[in-house]
Amino acid sequence: MIILQVFTRLLAFVGKEVVEIARRPGAVAVLVLGPFLVVLLFGLGYQGYRGSLSVIVFVPPTSGLPTDAGTYLQLGSLVDVRLVTTDEAVAEAALRDRQADLLIRMPDHLQATLLGGEQAVVAVETNIENPQQIGLAQVLAAQVSETLNRDVIRTIAARLQVQSGLTLPMPPEVIAQPTRYSLSSVAPTAPGIIPFFGPAVLMLVLQHFAVTLLGLSLVREKSGGMLELFRLSPISSGEIIVGKLAAFGVIGAVIAGLSTGLLVAGFGVPVAGGALQVIGILALVLVASLGLGLVVALASDSERTAIQLSSLLLLASILFSGFILPVNEFSPPVRALAYLLPVTHGISLLQDSMLFGSVPSPAPVMALGTIAAVTIVLGWLLLRRAMRPLKG
């Protein structure tokens, strides 16, 4: 009979939360269609990184270099040449007016400098503040310099061949560029934007909904009279926690199922590791996120605080989880913070499982299990404290 009563209490929570959400069409739309739309928009809209910089090329009239724009279109894939000019003032003004990101100054008296035994300098000036673009400008400067070097070597080799009648052991083009690269992938699936980022979007959506929904539900009960009712009813704090986890576990499972179905059936994301492995990962992330939701709810004194906290968590998840930037690019303290988020482990696990078919290390699984255990126990302790009588 006692087991039946405990089961009755747990089912009461599941029924209450499911009915409550189903009764709000707006909430249903946000819950079920929202993740669908986010994944859909992401899939349709994301076109990969287009890291080109707009460039003005200043060619000193006495440089000995060609001044036609066509020549400089070959500077590299990262370059969008806006202007080629021999007028230094025009070039500088255009950079100041932000008509382009970079000004590339070709070396003056190139031939004389080289014959004098000195290196010629390709000077690159920027008028940008985005640190990512600054990094790109460095890559571009190196690329321009390399292209120029190649052209110079090829030109010199060709002249040598013509002027001195020497027979070179290899063509000038090979001397100028002895090697070239070839890239191929042995990954089980063809690399692509959607297969790579799709699982990450799913993880982000799942964590956010778990934290927000459970958090708001519990905060509402805390700020209303429900917690006082719970305190005086035969239900224990442990049963409340299990009931809440079960209720939002069911709702989260529906969201995860539909979103994964869209990724797989709609966008062709593979399930290399098999459905069971993916389900296991989703379940782990869901439980850990619900645990986080418990802590957020019980640490908040109002709905507003809970919403602010869950928004902060979402922002931290987007920035630090590996969703945009690789986790290992952060300093160790920030990396440690990133590893406290379920989504960080979820992204790595789900990408490995869906795209590679295996999880190379059990560490993320163990980390998720630990986050789930710690947050749920912490949530339980906080709930016990919230239900304790106020001291006089």
Added chain:
Amino acid sequence: MPDAFVEMKAVTRRFGETVAVDGLDLEIPAGLIVGFIGPSGAGKTTTVRLLTGALSPSSGTVRVLGEDPRRLTRRSRARIGYMPQLPSVNPELSADENVDFAASLFGLVWPRRRRRVGEILELVGLGSVRRRRAGQLSGGMRRRVELASALVHDPDLAFLDEPTAGLDPILRRVIWGELHRRRALGRTILVTTQHVDEAAECDLVVLITEGRAVAVSSPDDLRRAASGGDVVEVETRLPFDPFGLGDIPGLLRVDRTGPRAFRAIVEDAGRVTPALTGALAAAGVEVGSAREWRPTFDAVFATLVDRARSDPSVAPPPATTGPDGARVEGPTPR
């Protein structure tokens, strides 16, 4: 089974410098409706929250069902119903879903739960709107949903914090009808209210003001305490000076209210009224009417509160005897 369902001994509760409950003594046996009555901010809700274990007393002891309410066993909690002052109804759930959830918390298993939910909603007059979402119900209906949720598991002891607040007189009568029905079944109900006239519905009234219980007594005893005894209102055909009535056993004093009217304060109206009219007849005074006069509870409480405020050292009505011979303790004299 403890003798007293609810017991408070010298209970004080402070919030910083504010004393919300001040030295409250109370001993409530089973089977009574006990009304905690007083103005807003008097300390009624604090008293209920001390009894439900939501608050710890700053000093003194509280026992409910023989246990410390802060650490009630699961078995004892299953015997208690609680309707908090804060709204506890879920607006997204229908009336019966709200009550069903409360019943589930108390472990009521289907189909008994389904039957009880239907019964209690009928009893509070919500049978016809049971499927309607609570958010679409009127304030009074929502309050009754909360009452039904507190009573669905048929608790031995119910704490109802202002169940009639904001309700019209007809709805209040519905709620009091249900409370009387439960009292008849031997259940104990502790109820707070700002409606002073609802004192008449209670077996025992705890009048609270400024954190102090200025009176703990049955409604009739409170009336007597306010007036100094029963009051008999007499009208004579011709002008008459009542101060010359002489000694009549049980007559405590007279107050003249007009040339042909006076009020006699007596020990027992039933016993003294015939003697009073007899004495008037013997004096040649023709009596127009002589009937017991019952002051309104507003007047009674105003008198008692004023008395307590003007001289806090005066003890409120002393230990008295409640219904069924239950002993009820008055507050400790200060």
